[in-house]
Amino acid sequence: MNLTLKVWRQKDASSSGRFVEYEARNIIEEMSFLEMLDVVNEELVAKGEDPIAFDHDCREGICGTCGIVIDGSPHGPWDATTTCQLHMRAFKSGDVITIEPWRAKAFPVIRDLIVDRSAFDRIIQAGGFISVSTGGAPDGNAIPVSKDDADMAMDAAQCIGCGACVAACKNASAMLFVSAKVSHLGLLPQGEVEQDRRVLNMVRAMDAEGFGNCTNIGSCEAVCPKEISVDFIGRMNRDYRRALLRNE
Amino acid sequence: MTIRFESKVPSGPLSQKWTKYRHEVKLVNPANKRKFHVIVIGSGLAGASAAATLAELGYNVKCFCFQDSPRRAHSIAAQGGINAAKNYRNDGDSIYRLFYDTIKGGDFRSREGNVHRLAEVSVNIIDQCVAQGVPFAREYGGLLDNRSFGGAQVSRTFYARGQTGQQLLLGAYQALSRQISLGAVKMYPRTEMLDLVVVNGHAKGVITRDLVTGEISAHASDAVVLATGGYGNVFYLSTNAQGSNVTATWRAHKKGAAFANPCYTQIHPTCIPVSGEHQSKLTLMSESLRNDGRVWVPKKSGDVRQPQDIPEEDRDYYLERKYPSYGNLAPRDISSRAAKQVCDEGRGVGPGGRGVYLDFGDAIRRFSKEKIEERYGNLFEMYERITGENAYERPMRIYPAVHYTMGGLWVDYTLMSNLPGLFVIGEANFSDHGANRLGASALMQGLADGYFILPYTIGEYFTSTPKLLPSTDHEEFKKAEEEVTASTNRLLSVKGKRTVTEFHRQLGKLMWDKCGMARTAESLKEALEKIPAIREEFHENVNVMGDATELNQHLERAGRVADYMEFAELLVLDALRREESCGGHFREEYQTEDGEALRNDEEFSYVACWEYQGEGNPPVMHKEPLVYEEVRMTQRSYK
Incomplete structure (x- = not known):
């Protein structure tokens, strides 16, 4: 198939960007979306033009590195799919595809389709952990965890930190990301101990990074490649209020 | 100068070796730990767990990764699980059985002492990860669930759905994040190590490139830890992440660290x-x-x-x-x-x-x-x-498809390479899987090295050698920095006709066809002839776009492929010299009547340790004999 791509090109964080049109020729449906971009890049290099920069690594939907807004939708048209797992059978010859980076104040563009997501790391550093050091842990079976809690913790823990939730949100809110970590750890008895500190510190860090508020639209859940539920946002709000009452 | 490759496995009964080591090793005074600076390259399971644990102990740690966040290393893609000899199933598992299965699975080409230690600490890993909040699968009674994996006859694999690697890595990442927030680890994401700096024969720092700005920097330390994963992408197509590379280990090799058993590559059957x-x-x-x-x-x-x-x-x-x-x-x-x-x-x-x-x-x-x-x-x-x-x-x-590489930089029992001060952990070293790794053992080894082994053994280096933390003004740093800048500029100045990917694909296809699942002397010799030609053409005809002072993914890739071009030759040479079949290394000339791998224990039960001899000179192989005190080598049979 042959496609027309409108791709966001931006030299660096301080330059302004613009859309540039490219033709993608002889694309086959077995290709992943990123392999399609590889083909376009090979042609650009052959012509002596700068290839399109985009983040990617594992190409199997788990590392969370890739992320492109495709025709207005983070990670493109398929449900529960990262950009690297989106395949070209989702498109047909003649399609015009708009390709942009995540757009959020807290995720500045570094180059072309690459953004800086280090804000997510700083939120985790603020409290997204259980404060245990290596050594001295009790036997793994010493603390029973109900299967339901363990399963729900795992539902939340599946977050890959790609940032699609922020990109989809009209407020560029990071609530889905933050609530997934708060819920994962808070649902387990090991993490319950410091849950108040955790939720207060993580929410404070999230606000400081410039992410917006949640207004209960749910577009984050709709684009999440791991189908993290917005219920976790409700859960975090409850944890947060409880922590405020108990601590202030 | 002759280099002797001594395993330094402690004497005494197998099951007491690690205990004995821990009892006898000299400790670093807690008040002195902060004076020691450690550089950790890589933030996968091994790197993140080591960086976090060393910082918890009080060492001053800098950790580098090429990804945009330490949460993304390729350990994250491991699906199946992690082995531990907990015997929670009451099905007859034990430390000895996990040890034996791993030795046998490795086709009797790994070190007894290392593997037994791995089986011993496997139980601590599970406890540690549970305490960190890793959401392992549970049974209705609230206890941990297990499954049988990769042909094991006991259920010893712990798992978190099909994303065990992800959850274990996030556990280590969170422990690392805690140390970053405490100021005990300085994290450098989107930063690639481009050379190792050796001062007076000891590894004392690295040269890095900031992948966003292109800035080249020097970092000095008392010790360097490489946790940079495997080299599967030498085959172009593999299950590895796109960024996985041999660059850090290869450049350390060129600075004197021996590469062990590079021909041991694992091909995963279900891709x-x-x-x-x-x-x-x-x-x-x-x-x-x-x-x-x-x-x-x-x-x-x-x-x-x-x-x-x-x-x-x-x-x-x-x-x-x-x-x-x-x-x-x-x-x-x-x-x-x-x-x-x-x-x-x-x-x-x-x-x-x-x-x-x-x-x-x-x-x-x-x-x-x-x-x-x-x-x-x-x-x-x-x-x-x-x-x-x-x-x-x-x-x-x-x-x-190519999945994992058992070979890696040579390390002794303390996980230190033959270059003092250079430690190598996780997939980047060669030590525990012999010629074939069992399923659910990679996660175990990465975390064993990072949480429980290196933090003990690195202290031995600090207490047994005079402290030396050079300044980055030292001439070795200047020299290494100049070399890195020069080789980057060389790649950019070729301005040839073919892309980096074309060359990588060509090399990978040759490696897969001639040195893949089945190898012969003839196919390997053919590869040895063709690789230098591809490499020469690469340096004369590659087209690398852009410049060195910006985010340039093309340049990053070119540097990695250039290293694969050199490394591939060593891999093939090792495969040619190992005239036997064992584990993942299958030489068609050496098979049993019904087509199974035929080892030659008489002549080849050694670790091949390759030493770099400078550009254009053939590498020299040293042998570390494998001494089996406990286990009798047998032919593996799964019939």
Whole structure:
């Protein structure tokens, strides 16, 4: 198939960007979306033009590195799919595809389709952990965890930190990301101990990074490649209020 | 100068060696720990766990990763699980049994002392990860669930759905994040190590490139830890992440660290077959699928019927036929070779004839579609996203792909290379898996090294050598920095006609065809002739776009491929010199009558330690003999 791509090109964080049109020729449906971009890049290099920069690594939907807004939708048209797992059978010859980076104040563009997501790391550093050091842990079976809690913790823990939730949100809110970590750890008895500190510190860090508020639209859940539920946002709000009452 | 490759495994009974070591090793005074600076390269399971634990102990740590966040290293892609000798199932597991299975699985080419220590600390890893909040699967009673994995006859694998690697890595990442927030670790994401700095014969720092600004920097330390993963991408197509590379270990090798057993590469039997030239990577389907799926091909070559139209009597369930007691669960190397063999006979399926069926028809009839969906739903979905085929209705097509590399930089029992002060952990070292790694053992080894072994052994180096923390003004730093800048500029100045990817693909295809699942002296010699030619053309005709002072993914890749061009030759040479078949290294000349790997313990039960001799000179091989005090070497049999 042959496609027309409108791709966001931006030299660096301080330059302004613009859309540039490219033709993608002889694309086959077995290709992943990123392999399609590889083909376009090979042609650009052959012509002596700068290839399109985009983040990617594992190409199997788990590392969370890739992320492109495709025709207005983070990670493109398929449900529960990262950009690297989106395949070209989702498109047909003649399609015009708009390709942009995540757009959020807290995720500045570094180059072309690459953004800086280090804000997510700083939120985790603020409290997204259980404060245990290596050594001295009790036997793994010493603390029973109900299967339901363990399963729900795992539902939340599946977050890959790609940032699609922020990109989809009209407020560029990071609530889905933050609530997934708060819920994962808070649902387990090991993490319950410091849950108040955790939720207060993580929410404070999230606000400081410039992410917006949640207004209960749910577009984050709709684009999440791991189908993290917005219920976790409700859960975090409850944890947060409880922590405020108990601590202030 | 002769370098002796001494394992330094402590004397005494096998089960007491690690205990004895820990009792006898000299400790660093807690008040002095902060005076020691440690650089950790890589933030996967091994790197993140080591960086976090060293910082907890009080060392001053800098950690570097090329990804945009330490949460993304390729450990994250491990699906199946992590082994531990907990014997929670009461099915007869023990530390000794895990040790023996690992030694046997490695085809008797690993060190007894290292492997026993690995089995010992496996139990601590699970406890540690649970305490960190890793959401392992649980039973209704609230205790940890286990499954049997990768052909083990006991259930010792702990798992978190099909994302165990992800959850363990996030556990280590969170521990690391805590140390970053405390100021004990300084983290450098999007930063690549481009050289190791050696001062007075000791590893004392690194040269790095900031991948966003292109800035080259020097960092000095008392010790350097490489946790930079494997070199599977030398084959171009592998299940590794795109960024996985040999650069850090190769450049350390060129600075004096010996490379051990580079020919030991693991081919994973259950990957989605190649669909065309455009392919950038191969996707692994968890080995757990083999618990319920049956592997088959048509009996006749050239049978083009659809799988559902091929009746039972025309199907060859070749793993069940050849290995009746292990059947579809035969170990990775054996299953992979069997798949290649039937495809070589013209009985492969799918486009290009390079595939075999993994059929869930019987399992769906025996249990139900719902049951299979519950077990493997996410994998079936992934398969459909990639191939467009529904595996509930027609068998999956699978084919082996490069997955893991057992070889790596040589280390002694303390995980230190022959270059004092340089420690190597996780997949980047060679030590624990011998010639073949068992399923669910990579995660175990990475975390064992990072949480429980290196933090003890690094202290021995600090207490036994005079402290030296050089300034980055030292001439060795200046020299290394200049070399890095010069080699980067060389790549940019070629301005040839072919892209980096074209060269990488060409090298990878040669490696896969001549030094892949089956190797012969002839094919290896052919590869040894062709690799230098490809390398020369690369340096004369590659086209690297952009410049060095900006984010330039093309340049990053060019540097990595340049290293693969050199490293590939060593891998092939090692494969040629090892005139036996063992584990993942299969030389067609050395096989039993029924086509199994034929080891030669008399002549080859050693670790091949390759030493760099400068550009253009052939490397020199040293041997570390493998001494078996406890285990008797036998021929592996899974029949």
